[in-house]
Amino acid sequence: MKHVVIVGGGFAGLNAAKVLGKSEKVKVTLIDKRNYHLFQPLLYQVAMAALSPADIAAPIRSLLSEYKYVSVIQDEVKNIDLNNKIVITQELQFNYDYLIMALGTQHAYFGNEKWEEFAPGLKTIEQATEIRRRVLVAFEKAEIENDPEKKKEYLTFVIVGGGPTGVELAGAIGEMTRFTLSRDFKNIDPKLARIILIEAAPRILTMYSEKLSSKAVRDLESLGVQVWTSSKVTNVNEKGVEIGEEIIRSKTVLWAAGVKPSKLNASLGVELGPMGRVLVQKDLTIKVYPNAYVLGDQALFINKYEKPLPALAPVALQQGKFAAKNILLEIEGKPKGEFEYNDKGQAATIGRSKAIVETSKFKFSGFFAWLTWIAIHIYYLTGFRNRVFVIFSWAWSHLTFGRGARLIVPKKWQFYDE
């Protein structure tokens, strides 16, 4: 029986494991440092107190429990020896016949790692609850603050990065301040909170058409978010954000401006693309190592139009299934295929009931786009036992304008003048 080691339990790794698990010809070991698969596209909803962490995190073990030859190991991979086909973790080591790597990315500060303290990113559950804490605490602080200057700083929210995550975060803060919280406070009017979305490029959501990007700006504005394009952040500190010569004082800066790959990539000794992603061939394997697949955000796959595939869940999901099938084909002695991304389009949501949807055939926005967005996300939540709770939470907060998960978890970070 051939042994397939999968590193990473995200969309790519999980879906590869599911396909391989159906075969009797391979045994599979999936290694992840977390015990859960995270439905990352909804992570911002945890950060914005609309969902609980458990709503979007499911134990990998239970997601794969039906497959007899699949075992799940919670451990951190320390090194991968491609030549000798060994995966080395903190505790153990695994020999493999086939390797599937899908380690994803972390958020990146482009050489300004000290900004992280003041501007957390949104890649993990811990970061999401930390953002939730900072945002909710800022309102509590503002409520009891007498100095109008400081009050204003607590009520200023800067989101750096105008990609889908930044837009969804900014929209959610807009909705929260303009609707949910507007009656909860006595000494502050949350509707007067300043929310600024900063993007270095000349427009936000560059992966969408100009028209939809412009629509998104208008939708954000209607939620009180001001979009600053062509604005490159040059400093972030305890006082706020600097954009060249411009300065904004803010106690809550959120980072959605960029990602970097796993630090393991550099140690592999293989060709890396821009941003350090592992360059893969048409069949998703690494050159010279036909048994080693790299998938999802960790990989750089150049499609037939010479464009890199975007770092999106559907890409990872399709690549996971494709790699698994290719491995099975090879074991059966059949010719392997070449990966082709079936682009079903993309969607981003802005606040409570608006979204933009773009496919090769259609571009649309507004309430119907939002329903489409909801449908897509519920579809992809398949396999989550808590899907019904997510739907219920959504329906509830939509009807009541409420946010059910306004818990402030114990703090790991303090505002600088506490």
Next chain:
Amino acid sequence: MKHVVIVGGGFAGLNAAKVLGKSEKVKVTLIDKRNYHLFQPLLYQVAMAALSPADIAAPIRSLLSEYKYVSVIQDEVKNIDLNNKIVITQELQFNYDYLIMALGTQHAYFGNEKWEEFAPGLKTIEQATEIRRRVLVAFEKAEIENDPEKKKEYLTFVIVGGGPTGVELAGAIGEMTRFTLSRDFKNIDPKLARIILIEAAPRILTMYSEKLSSKAVRDLESLGVQVWTSSKVTNVNEKGVEIGEEIIRSKTVLWAAGVKPSKLNASLGVELGPMGRVLVQKDLTIKVYPNAYVLGDQALFINKYEKPLPALAPVALQQGKFAAKNILLEIEGKPKGEFEYNDKGQAATIGRSKAIVETSKFKFSGFFAWLTWIAIHIYYLTGFRNRVFVIFSWAWSHLTFGRGARLIVPKKWQFYDE
């Protein structure tokens, strides 16, 4: 025949002249340094290219031509000798039996007069066309600018002062960038223009209820304007605006933050209130000088609730009529009355089809408030021969989202890097 000298052809002076003109017992001299009466509440529409100067300016001479004993002098008053009852102008001097002073106010920079160069106010036709020029030229400059930093500075509009003028200016720029101009440019998207309304107080439109003030914030946001409250401007220069430690780079800063009275006030030798307004008695005359009336924005009238009357057109208008009637009563040997302001409420418009209206009985906002605002302003335009043109201009720009008066007049001011 008694001689009444009226200084100032605004709402107060003009209406006093009309009442006195109907009497055969007085002759009237109205002195103004301009030859026209300005319908100031619509001045921002000239600044924002929706109306032409002539739509809201009518020659005082023709407005008063029907009155046999009223003469109009275009001249600047240099001094007033209350003890000897003499008004001294640049060219002439006039002895009076009764004096009506209604000189209005100018915009003020609270001791930072050097800011005026970078942040013009909106009190005169010249200022309105200058603002119009700066705003329209900023878009033209942005269109041909290659440096994204500078492009952004041209597309940043800062309005200082969250009173009705600031709100109306900001709303109009919002409407202009989000609707009118959005398709006219190739290299810029006017919808990405940053519009920031800065107010030192904790909320805008403090003369309105908190609810309507909050509604106005939301309406401004829907037009892309971000409202910064509790924000005191500490510097304005060729680079932009500083608010304490915050810095915003902008090529177009507009000042709507405060007014100061005529410099004549200090030379009168009478009691002045806060902000230098002339303190008047219950009958609108100055203490010790029962023949000298001061009206409108120039006067500080404390009503029975111990609150100063606001600097609004209806106050000036009612005071003009009242003072004229009181003078006629006195000449006829009848007892004089005390002024009481009949407060019919106030209204401010935000963009194209929204407004807020507040009276002692009603508070409302939205489209119906906007219709009310239109009706009020058309009603008060009575006597303007060009009223029909104003209505036509409004209807036209409302239907077409257009702005008919997008003329850039010859420049008196240059952007600093030209």
